[in-house]
Amino acid sequence: MKAKTTERVLVIDDESQIRRALTTILEARGYAVDCVASGAEAVEALTARTPHLIILDLSLPDIDGVALCEQLRTWLRVPILVLSVRSEETDKIAALETGADDYLTKPFSAGELVARVRALLRRATGEVAAVPVMSIDGLTIDIAARRVTRDAEDVLLTPIEFSILSVLVQNADRLVTWSQISDAVWGPEYLVDVRTIRVHVSNLRKKIERHPAVPRHVLTEPGVGLRFDSR
Amino acid sequence: MDMPAAPNAIRDRIRRHGYLTAVGSVVLATSVFAPFRESLGREQWGWLYLLVLGFVAGTAGVGPAVLSAVLSFFAWNFFFIPPFHTLLVAERGDVVHLGVYLVVSVAVGLQTGRLRDREAVAQREERHAAALNRLSTSLVSETSTEGLASAAAEELTLVVGASSVELWIPDESTLALVPVTRHEQETVSPPDDIASMWALAAGGVTGHGRPPVRIERQAADATPSSHRLLLPLVSAASVEGLLEVTLDAPPDDASASFVTALAHLLAAFLQSRRLNAVAMQAAAEREAERLRSAVVSSVSHELKTPLASITAAVTDLLETDVHREPDDVRRKLGDVEEDLHRLDDAIADLLDVSRLEAQAWQPRPTEFEVGELVGAVVTRLPRASRERVTYAVPEGLPMLHLDFVQLSRALHHVIGNALEYSDGIVTVGAAVERDMLLWVDDSGPGIPESEKDLVFDKFYRGTSGRALGSSTGLGLSIAREIIWANGGEIAIEGRLPHGTRILLRLPREREDA
Structure with a gap:
């Protein structure tokens, strides 16, 4: 499947250990990795060649990561995965608001990293999730057949609830922002209010979650959006 | 303190207007006696005048007493000794009466007046002593300089009739002289004379060992009759500040010595307060040092x-x-x-x-449901722990508007503590009252009553030796700090027959917001 073209990833991080670890992990899985250590080098590398994905560390020596993210978004459409440490939650949310597509908090596992990278690249190329059927904790979701069962019993979802669930499942374990949900469910010409989406999400949870009041699968990402947890 | 005020005031007025009292008494007595001139023998009126004299001497003191002795001598002669309405004396016996009266009345006036004056001094000293006594009592109970300054001002107003009192002390950090009664944020720099007095007094003690002096002068901007006293507050160690007293009249020796005694008291208080502050700071530094070494060892x-x-x-x-x-x-x-x-x-x-x-973690509120918070925390637990958690969270709870990230850290510590400290099921529940209530129940051994307040302290590990909340012993203290920062409360409750409930009380979004 990866034989068509080698996908290129640009890593922007000033810490050499992180660059080394990311390179090792990603190259082992068939990606081509370029590394730069500063914002200036990043802009230079990006004008020379456009990668398929950018991994951006929020604390850079020469420029604020959030500002760089915002700047790149003005002329680049490639997905951006933000790396942050715990104390940078505020920066992380700001980066997601200005156009980053997902985030990883350091320290992260190789599995998490690869899952995020794959999900972002898949979405960017418009490829449909390779998992049309997802099954966890007695919940089965068959996107293609538009069928959801809970403990082998059919769950009846409204079209909007199903659309929300399918965009979340197709991006399983990945952050989906409120505006991405609005785009995917209602179309890009509408910007649907977060409260409206929340009402549908609340109904969706009542139908598919074991404890609707304490959701385990359709999780809230504070201030940003939702994430479907499949672990 | 509980001396009746009204008689005091009358006595004060008589004392202040002693000579007027003397003249008035004689005139009044004469006009009362005159109509009854014929009903007594002319020489007997002398005895009645002697009574009047006794009253004046007893209330107004020596000077007025002598004045009234002389006046009554002439009044008796003029109105009661024939020939009337002249100072001539018809009979020889009356000359003896008058002569003896003058000598006796002056002698009685002098003696009684002197006793009266001595009593007045004693009374004043008693009042001064009582005032100082009251002040030293409040010195023991009062902890704030503001409180003591106002107590001192009250006594000065009561005892010496001060029209304004200000206590100037050096600011703790800048050492600049500031008035105690100043309002927050307001900067008041002392007038030139106070500043130079301060420089002189402080320099006098620390520099050249020169004794500080009392400066007395008229306030330049006040009415010509107002007088200002500036007293350095000298303690055994140093000059603690300045006392500024404005009086309506120039102080006599007694008032001045009262003000001086009061200044000594204030100085003693300020010194002990300063030494206390130094000692407390040292204790705080020791505590910080203890915590720091606990951090280092942890x-x-x-x-x-x-x-x-x-x-x-x-x-x-x-x-x-x-x-x-x-x-x-x-x-x-x-x-x-x-x-x-x-x-x-x-x-x-x-x-x-x-x-x-460092207070560098300000809450950043977002809207969420309490169940979403619980879900996000439980999802991050290892699978084995996750399976021990059950829920008692009803649907349809109102939204919260608090910092999701911070609260999930706090709840993570509380749930983690319950999981670590017990082996059975851990239940997370929620209910809505005036606030949102969120609790975590375990069925572990429970926390002894005596330790309930301690578990939120940093590095407290419980008598069993096991760490609470997290292995660093910081978990529950972090949780409490976060809950406080978000306007909530956290408490520990025992459960029957055994187990522990940690109860979080979270503020709900205001309807008007």
Whole structure:
């Protein structure tokens, strides 16, 4: 499947250990990795060649990561995965608001990293999730057949609830922002209010979650959006 | 303190207008006596005048007494000794009467007046002593300088009739002289004369050993009749401040010595307060030092233990002298991963503590449901722990508007504590009252009543020796700090027959917002 073209990833991080670890992990899985250590080098590398994905560390020596993210978004459409440490939650949310597509908090596992990278690249190329059927904790979701069962019993979802669930499942374990949900469910010409989406999400949870009041699968990402947890 | 005020005031007025009293009494007595001139013998009126004289001497003092003795001598002669309405005396016997009266009345006036004056002095001294006594009582109970300054001002107004009183003390940080009664943020720099007095007094003690002096002068901007006293407050160690008293009249010796005595009291109070502050600061520094060393020992334990075990495992894997099955390698790496999680947890705790202590972690509220918070926290637990958690969270609870990230850290510590401290099921419940209530129940051994307040302290590990909340012993203290920062409360309750409930009380979004 990866034989068509080698996908290129640009890593922007000033810490050499992180660059080394990311390179090792990603190259082992068939990606081509370029590394730069500063914002200036990043802009230079990006004008020379456009990668398929950018991994951006929020604390850079020469420029604020959030500002760089915002700047790149003005002329680049490639997905951006933000790396942050715990104390940078505020920066992380700001980066997601200005156009980053997902985030990883350091320290992260190789599995998490690869899952995020794959999900972002898949979405960017418009490829449909390779998992049309997802099954966890007695919940089965068959996107293609538009069928959801809970403990082998059919769950009846409204079209909007199903659309929300399918965009979340197709991006399983990945952050989906409120505006991405609005785009995917209602179309890009509408910007649907977060409260409206929340009402549908609340109904969706009542139908598919074991404890609707304490959701385990359709999780809230504070201030940003939702994430479907499949672990 | 409970002396009747009204008689005092009358006595004061008589004392102040003594000569007027003397003249008035004689005139009044004469006009009362005159109509009855014929009903008594002319020489007997002298005895009645002697009574009047006694009254004046007893209330108004020596001077008025002598004045009234002389006046009554002439009045008796003029109105009662024939021939009337002249100072001539018809009979020789009357000359003797008058002469003896003059001598006796002056002598009685002098004696009684002197006694009266002595009594007045004694009374004043008693009042001064009582005032100083009251002040020294409040000196013991009063802890704030403001409180003492107002007590001192009250006494000065009451006793010497001060129209304004100001206490100037050096500011703790800048050492600039500031008035105690100043309002917050308002900067008042002392007038030139006070500043130079301060320089003189402070320099006098610390520099040249020169005794500070009392400066008395008229206030330049006040009415010509107002007088200002500036007294350095000198304690055994140094000059503690300045006392500024404005009076309506120039102070006599007694008032001046009262003000001086009061200044000594204030100086003693300020000195003990200053020494106390120094001692408290030292105690606080010792406590901070104790905490710092507790942090250091916890850090070195919680960081070094996993690090040591990772180092041992990894260096072992790097050795080539042993043949290893791939499964063994994987198992060893699994252990390393566990240690890394422990290391990460410890670092996260320390990061939280330092951010909370530096107050660099301001809540950033977003809207969410309490169940979403619980879900996000439980999802991040290891699968084995996750399966021990049950819920008692009803649907349809109102939204909260608080910092989701901070609260999930707090709840993580509370749930983690319950899981670590008990072996059975842990229940997370929620209910809505005036606030949102969120609780975590375990069925562990419970926390003894005596330890309930202590478990939220940093590094408290309980008498069983096990760490609470997290292995660093910081977990519940972090949780409490976060809950407080978000306007909530956290408390521990016992459960019957056994177990512990940790109850969080979270503020609900205001309807008007």
